[in-house]
Amino acid sequence: MRHPRTAATVVVALAAAVGGCGGSGAAQGGFTYQKTLTIYSDLPLQGPQAALMRSIVNGEKLALYDAGGRVGETPISFESLNDAQATAGGWTEIQTGDSARAASQDLEAIAYIGDFDSAATATSLTITNENNILQVSPASPYVGLTDANQYDQIGEPQRYYPSAKQTFARLMPNDVAEAKATTQFMSSLGVSSLYVLSDLDVYDAAVAPLVAAQAPQDGITLAGQQQIDTQTNTQPVGYAQIAAAVAATHPDAVLVGAAPGPGVEALWQELHNVLPGVKLFAPSTLATGSFLHTLGAAAGDTYVTSPILELSQYPRSAQSVLRAYRKLFGRAPTAYTLYGFAAMQSVLAALRAAGRHIDNRLDVVSAFFHLGELDSVIGDYSINSSGDTSLSTFAGYRVGSGGRLIELRLISRG
Numbered sequence: 001m002r003h004p005r006t007a008a009t010v011v012v013a014l015a016a017a018v019g020g021c022g023g024s025g026a027a028q029g030g031f032t033y034q035k036t037l038t039i040y041s042d043l044p045l046q047g048p049q050a051a052l053m054r055s056i057v058n059g060e061k062l063a064l065y066d067a068g069g070r071v072g073e074t075p076i077s078f079e080s081l082n083d084a085q086a087t088a089g090g091w092t093e094i095q096t097g098d099s100a101r102a103a104s105q106d107l108e109a110i111a112y113i114g115d116f117d118s119a120a121t122a123t124s125l126t127i128t129n130e131n132n133i134l135q136v137s138p139a140s141p142y143v144g145l146t147d148a149n150q151y152d153q154i155g156e157p158q159r160y161y162p163s164a165k166q167t168f169a170r171l172m173p174n175d176v177a178e179a180k181a182t183t184q185f186m187s188s189l190g191v192s193s194l195y196v197l198s199d200l201d202v203y204d205a206a207v208a209p210l211v212a213a214q215a216p217q218d219g220i221t222l223a224g225q226q227q228i229d230t231q232t233n234t235q236p237v238g239y240a241q242i243a244a245a246v247a248a249t250h251p252d253a254v255l256v257g258a259a260p261g262p263g264v265e266a267l268w269q270e271l272h273n274v275l276p277g278v279k280l281f282a283p284s285t286l287a288t289g290s291f292l293h294t295l296g297a298a299a300g301d302t303y304v305t306s307p308i309l310e311l312s313q314y315p316r317s318a319q320s321v322l323r324a325y326r327k328l329f330g331r332a333p334t335a336y337t338l339y340g341f342a343a344m345q346s347v348l349a350a351l352r353a354a355g356r357h358i359d360n361r362l363d364v365v366s367a368f369f370h371l372g373e374l375d376s377v378i379g380d381y382s383i384n385s386s387g388d389t390s391l392s393t394f395a396g397y398r399v400g401s402g403g404r405l406i407e408l409r410l411i412s413r414g
Contacts, residue, residue, distance in 0.1 A: 036076065038077040039109075040112045040114075041114055042081040043056055043114055047084050047091075048289070055333060059325070059339065064344055077108070091116075096123045100112070100124035104127055104130070110133070111133060118142030118145065121137050126159075126161075129162060130163055134368050135169075137168070137169070137170045137343075139170065139172045140172075142206050145387070146168070157386075166385065173389060173391055177394075178305060183215050186220060186253060186279075186281065187218045189303070192221060193221045195225070196257070197225075197226055198227050198258075199230050199256075200227060204257070205257035206257070223250070224249045228258075229263075231263055233263050233266065234266055238266065239271070240270060246275065256286075258285070264291065265291065269296070279301055279302075280301050284306040284307060287405070292399055293403035304396075304398075305411070310395070313395075315378075317376075318377035338377045342376045345376060345377075349374065350364050351364060351367075
């Protein structure tokens, strides 16, 4: 079954390698096949991050194209779905649920690449897991999706796995790893006193309490901690009292855990006005053009920690992929392109490892979690039994004019 509104099958534009249709028959070259298997992708293809998300999808397409559009004698089809709505400005729970159900109801579906946002993955994972579909997210760092943690919500991660089987993995390090990298970055910049503000959105703000817990271990005094609601307050005046309370503790840095939006933009301006010269730290959830471009005068005091590196810092194999991307799509790739490419590569590797059981979802899941170390365009990595990556490198950035990220140093989470 194809999603009636959001499915967009890749057609022969990338060559017949990426196409394919179901049913038995004869394939070019003389061999026969019983059916085509389908890999689904679900990302927010509308809203402020649409261009970056399309670069991920194109990375997925390129990896499948490089593989000749098949694994062994089995043709692989590709369905790109959209979990966002233009009116919502990003992903929605309804759209995400529809996408996951569309994949789950397709008897040819063998894997699902997505979602990008942690909260979207929390929605889709319960559906794909119940149907034993391998799900690989290019991002979704929320630690509760894979690991029990004192800051998780009740019942995590088990509540995302109704089948009681581990079917999910992510390619970017989780929030615990980012928190460690963030406090290391702060220490390297001489931060000794930190105030932490954490949004009500548990998925986008999860890194904040983890940073607060990690800071003393890296020699940083926690000056204070407060929960905020950036969804309700969207004007700087709404944050005057909060900024004043932060200023009263005299920190030399503030970290804000939140998702991009008018509320956090207004908070940032008020913090900069009330605490001029104090370093403002943004987690990877805020490392987006839609947020960074709004900083204005606050840019010079803003620092970002992100697992996304400069393109030149990825392996040599990545440079070949980036060149092929420019040639095939006629546009500049992004670092996110490499995560799409790597996600598709890992799924194809699992299909190859499953051998004659390639069309059995549980066998593909098992094969994925036994792949060992993968030689990848995002660096050599392995996936542990919980679904977390061994990748450990983050970049520490300062924000320049126009929201441009200027790398200051690379950080290993240790």
